[in-house]
Amino acid sequence: MTDLPNSLRSQPDARGHFGDFGGRYVAETLMPLILDLERHYRAAQIDPEFKAEFDYLLKHYVGRPSPLWFAERLTEDLGGAKIYLKREDLNHTGAHKINNCIGQILLAKRMGKQKIIAETGAGQHGVATATVAALFGLPCTIFMGAVDVARQQPNVFRMKLLGAEVVAVESGAKTLKDAMNEALRHWVANVHDTFYIIGTVAGPHPYPELVRDFQSVIGTEAREQILEAEGRLPDMLIAPVGGGSNAIGLFHPFLDDESVEIVGVEAAGEGLEGKHAASLAGGKPGILHGNKTYLLQDEDGQITEAHSISAGLDYPGIGPEHSWLHDIGRARYVPVTDTEALASFQRLCKLEGIIPALESAHAIAAAERIAPTMDKDKIIIVNLSGRGDKDIFTVADALGVEL
């Protein structure tokens, strides 16, 4: 590529495109609303009061900054590069998702919207959205595939405790993709008073940009923390990628640091020859849910079902900025299977006393593969995007343990 911009941090362009990806592929009914959202976001970006309120809530409600933990026992066990864990699992509600929800509900308030909707897969984004809706006293409806409702009962109950209505979506495969379709259907019929809090760096522009900006607190903190701990930048960043919001949040503040290698981890499920959720490794560019990006699809452009043991990675697409970083070669994306993630899940519990989310366990697995090949003076930051309490039933099931 010879036509790269001076900074890799200046995307997207004015039309919401990251290179060939991104954009605003929505029905005409939504288009004026998307444009309105963009206008309000531009105004919020330069409003010191918006930033002050966002920062206040992240500090006092979410509990930021999250620690950067030197995983000494894991490092010793692997015998290679030093591994630091960015502890997003210690945030209120137990994952990075809340960072974005705080930002978006402040936007909703700014736009005078009275109702909140969101889609959710495993329920983490649904819980985070229900949480901020409760905090701001706004009625909230969460769309969740009926299959996910059945297998994530604790999160369904959490959302209800927080005052949200949970709609079980019966269309399609009844998982995350279908929940997003149904949320879009609801939104199109209620655009006048409803704000849609999208949970990842996907959807029509400006969502991939604004979600990234709200999540970039992860990388901004990690950068300061590693400079303080080690006096230099890391050699590598590793993060799990479903839609990719925690990953872009960690990566974005480092994109212009050429010495920092960037690795995203896709869910390879049963393996790339079987059922998986690796859109970059096993998909090709297409248009879905408002943006152009890599998608799992057949030759006619029909979307195929994703699979991962981690419900949070179980989506047939990926955020458009990741597709762009992949195509220009700034980041590389590696697959990790269900089996590998399960093994790393258990190893981190025993070595560090941390139960990681299955999503995060994918990144740990990649670090375990890569760290031993690097010198001991090298540094890796792994995004521990969430805690694994929500996953203990899935893990027990996979290990043949009855609870």
Next chain:
Amino acid sequence: MTRFTTAFGKPHPALVAFITAGDPTPADTGAILDALVAGGADVIELGMPFTDPMADGPAIQAANLRSMAAGTRTADIFAIAAAFRSRHTDVPLVLMGYANPMTIRGGDWFAAECKKAGIDGVICVDIPAEEDPELGPALRAAGVDLIRLATPTTDAARLPAVLEGAGGFLYYVSVAGITGLQQAAQASIDEAVARLKATTDLPVAVGFGVRTPEQAAEIAKVADGVVVGSALVEIIAKHGADAPAHVEAFTRSLADAIHGAKEIAA
């Protein structure tokens, strides 16, 4: 003179009838299309099934699922269209669907296939004017009309951008919502159609939520065309392979109501 100008140049408003291609099977679609024409439909909209029909309500979602379960592929849809064109030389045929199946092999490929199959126009739900380069230039170069949607949220400032590069007719989506559910208030339709017709010379057809001949007749008093989809698709859902006779009877009731709603001076 295109097939659209002929269809919308008749001395009465037009019935635009929608069904999903391949529902209940690709082999059944031809006879159902013939029933629409026999019942008096002036324009045919053929839906391309998609795994993720985000703008559609339950009736058309179910039609998409039936069609895909029957194994309908993109090649089958073009074959259905080409066969229709060989039987009906004058009735305009519109392909309606979502961006991904239309663009997966490139806009040029899709436009060429449409031309070859005798398709007159294309409606792509999720390519708004802002993303026109995806499909618009290829269709226009091939001489296939790109039919744009205007909605209750399309304000006067935005309308010119929506009309830029549009052809065939303007499809007014009368409710902010998905297909087949709520019905718009007649007054809001009257107002919107008047506003649209003051801005464009394209015929204006009104759809979404139109289910009965009575409703269709009210809309036809002001619009150039009325689109009916979910109500037809529900008949197909109920009768399956035996649908053509039922489809023809219902289409005739719609066509009689619409055609009789007002006389248009030649």
